[in-house]
Amino acid sequence: MTNYTMTTIAQLSAYVGRPVALRGWLYGKRSGGKVVFLLVRDGTGGCQCVVSADAGAAFTAAQALTQESSLHIHGMVRADERAPGGYELEVAGVTPVGDAVDYPITRKPHGVDFLMNHRHLWLRTPRQAAILRVRHVLIQAMRRFFDERGFTLVDTPILTPGAAEGAGTLFSVDYFEDEVYLAQTGQLYLESAAMALGRVYCFGPTFRAEKSKTRRHLAEFWMVEPEIAYAELPDLVQWAEAFIVYLVEAALTHCRPELALLERDCTRLEAVKAPFPRVTYSEAVDLLHSDVIHEELQQAWAADRRQFEAWRARLETLEAERATARKSWQQEKLDRAIHALREDIRTLEESLRARPHYIEAARNFTWGTDLGGDEETILSRHFERPLVITEYPRAVKAFYMKPHPDDPRLVLNCDVLAPEGYGEIIGGSQREEDLDALVSRMQQEGMDLAPYEWYLDLRRYGTVPHGGFGLGVERTVAWICGLRHIRETIPFPRMMGRMTP
């Protein structure tokens, strides 16, 4: 009796020419007369398993297996350059574990809504699993970055009595008959921890009732926030820059196969090196008004139009081929290609429609308003590396930010925009550490001071300059994976209009 060693697909290279057993799921199957190819995945990777008619019962079992049924399978490992992953299993036995009848996600094309409604199953497709793996690697790197630099992790509460980032985006919760809110940030609590421990960070779910359906907004997202005693604006910019470089390096070191599967252009990530370009808000406004940006937008528009024509022509060709295709596998393949191309064309059409609007947005942007999604897209496409924008108008930023000593209309803040049009991934600032200045700002904003007395205590007892920032996990994952929409970066997205599964 041969002894089959239980292993995983990721480990197969260590077992070439030896008998192994795997446990997984069937994600695809091809039959070619005297042989069945089972495409098996086990969470660590995918492997082609070859069952020949000589295998007897295994062959019969393999023929009966359906998509996404689970199985045990054993056989000999063979190195084969042509096989996806480089190894194949020459199957001696198959044991079905759980069957799967009419798995809803087939090889036929599906719309995003359908896939989102089946998110619990959609996660099994290699693309979605790859995104989750990149997310995991990035979260590990986020923690490691701070852990290795003397930061203490401090968990801040999720149920909070007041707003920190504007009352407009609060989710309220009934707390023993009192109205409280889901945390928009851990920052205020983190500031007190920084006065105890010096360097701290929190990492948790964050909630914003954003009433907009954009590709950048979630109602529930994860944010990592460092807070540093005695740090001033230039220190914060340096920390943010080093942090982003570290995250990109981690992805390039540990996620090459996933990024390849996602067809991410890694040269764009390899270009992310310190120092990052840095402009003030006022310089960013000048840039938006400049001829350089205008010219860039016109060129991008023309490029979009050319791409559109090329894709339309390709679609016509594919549709003509589909009309005459005889074999069902040809038809399926063409259907998938046509569906994918139509999706690309639809996205491009959206972008084309937005072009004149972008040009307007840049030209008409007025000093004093907040940079919105459009302006961020324009600015972050202009630079190869992430862009740091500092010193925004005080009026558009949160109450806790410290005003600029030379120009009280501005605050000492920094936002970082990811390149390639991804927009803001980091928001941070130096905090107002002076009691009287903070109280008068809060009064100007019409805030009730009572729920913030504890926060004001930090300014009463040994106040020091300090600051920090928050990085949005999902926006960072979207950028690094090169995804157009944020909804695929989190296992179960919560957005306006989506709460299930």
Ligand code: 4AD
């Ligand atoms: O700029 P924000 O609002 O900053 C803060 O919350 C500060 N209290 C952070 C701090 O200084 N400790 O948010 C920080 C980041 C944004 O840059 C963005 O990446 C992400 O959080 N973010 C969102 N991500 C997804 N969906 C949303 N609705 C988001 N709102 C903010």
Ligand code: MG
């Ligand atoms: Mg922000």
